[in-house]
Amino acid sequence: MRLATLRDGSKDGRLVLVSSDGLRYAFSPVATLQAALEQWDAVAPELLAMVQFPEPLAGQDIAAPMPRAWQWLDGSAFQSHGDLMCQVLGMDPIETAVPLMYQGVSDKFYGPLDDVKFPDETLGIDFEGEFGVIVDAVPMGTKAADAMDHIKLVVQINDWSLRALAGPEMKTGFGWVQAKPPCSMAPFAITPDELGTDWRNGRVCLNLNVAWNGEHFGSANGEPMGHGFHELVAHAARTRDLVAGTVIGSGTVSNANFREVGSSCIAERRGIEVIDQGEPKTNFMKFGDTVHMEAVDADGRAPFGKIAQEVVRG
């Protein structure tokens, strides 16, 4: 099942069910994805029973599947990314047995084709391609094995980052505020079964193709997460209930063979340049730059659709 949200002037938009070829849609009986997630067990069968897609999906104003969420928690589950970033920031590797996770701003997710505004080009504007999941209500103390059943939808995310602000904020120990403005989402939120065997052990085992200004930048695979999404959900729920509609991210998709497959963020490429050449050679994004992100399966199908955005002055 693929779900999308069309802009209709309201803050949460209008939920639609999208045909498996991504070309047509039907209005969901429940107006918003938030509302659907709050009563998922009742709504999902209704959606599954829909077989007519009367409207062509072409040119509509598409929002993020969740245009806003009550909570957004982002992990950093790819070890090769974390190691590179620590090396570049001159930090010791972060020693922790539990997943790394920060609380991010959730009151807005950009749609897949929205321009993304920043106040200043010198802040180190960077993209971060990642995957995420959306859960129904998860009670405090839910264990990882049980958390898997709470994962109702999978999404593809661009976690915008301002690198010039990230290091100083990280060093305070308080985490990121200014360095992490709102993220973007690809058009389709999909049920895990849509991924078939590419959904394994709580991981999205697809290549995430990233292009910057039209040039291929990376196609890292989502499988090598150090913790699966069910473990990230359980981590998040250790001391709090998670409300339905909570979004949990993987962190930047990254593979140990990054020199072959490329990266999902500029910072990582710069890290490799520091290691290989002593200093970073690649600059961050400028106003007018574009980034495209699209996870593809072995058949070349893009289950989440495509993120295609331009960075603009805010």
Added chain:
Amino acid sequence: MRLATLRDGSKDGRLVLVSSDGLRYAFSPVATLQAALEQWDAVAPELLAMVQFPEPLAGQDIAAPMPRAWQWLDGSAFQSHGDLMCQVLGMDPIETAVPLMYQGVSDKFYGPLDDVKFPDETLGIDFEGEFGVIVDAVPMGTKAADAMDHIKLVVQINDWSLRALAGPEMKTGFGWVQAKPPCSMAPFAITPDELGTDWRNGRVCLNLNVAWNGEHFGSANGEPMGHGFHELVAHAARTRDLVAGTVIGSGTVSNANFREVGSSCIAERRGIEVIDQGEPKTNFMKFGDTVHMEAVDADGRAPFGKIAQEVVRG
């Protein structure tokens, strides 16, 4: 103007206007505080014009004024608190010219009289008495001088903390997730003018009386913030728009003469014990413990009402 939210079965409750003596109320023409903040310039005059308070306020099920918010950002604006905490955690003082701030969970604020559930008594359950503000929509890049006008309401908050988890999370640089479950709010959100001259330079210049299990624990004053709330709002808005209803906190109220006035959290008292006696003597909270918090003015009036909560097993 004093506002409160009564529980009515809905997630955001029912907004009411409370008489200046806190004894009676009237239903607001707009149902929720979130909705009121989204159209504050139109709604505030309507509320101000209301002079009849037909209902006695006694025994109702009172929620937090904002039972949930789209964003909660908490500062740490009291230098004496930060210095003590670094000393206790064995960390160097945090060097930063800008305000310290973390993104917290916002999908729930406990009401002032709610039991507060935690999974485990060994996690270092602690209260943190603080003040906060609620803004209308603040555009990205708003400067501190302009941010003052966006502060529509002032609140009193208990920022629940799990200290056993706080240090390790802080050391990752990712900030707090497990260590910061949902906060609580005192019953009344008030316009700054309700504070009269106790609202100065973006600060709530009142003593915050804190009692633990019925015993006086502290009465630090809110004036010595290193950054005023308008500066915290501007900091938060540097790289993002703030939606109406964003809540921004001061961090634990703390004064340099903490040995005289006491503290607003247990960790700080333990820090003083470490300095004075070589080790902490005071334990954290146990299930069944209570905490009361009430800011009072020179006339003994409590403009925010009182937080009175019990810690229970989740």
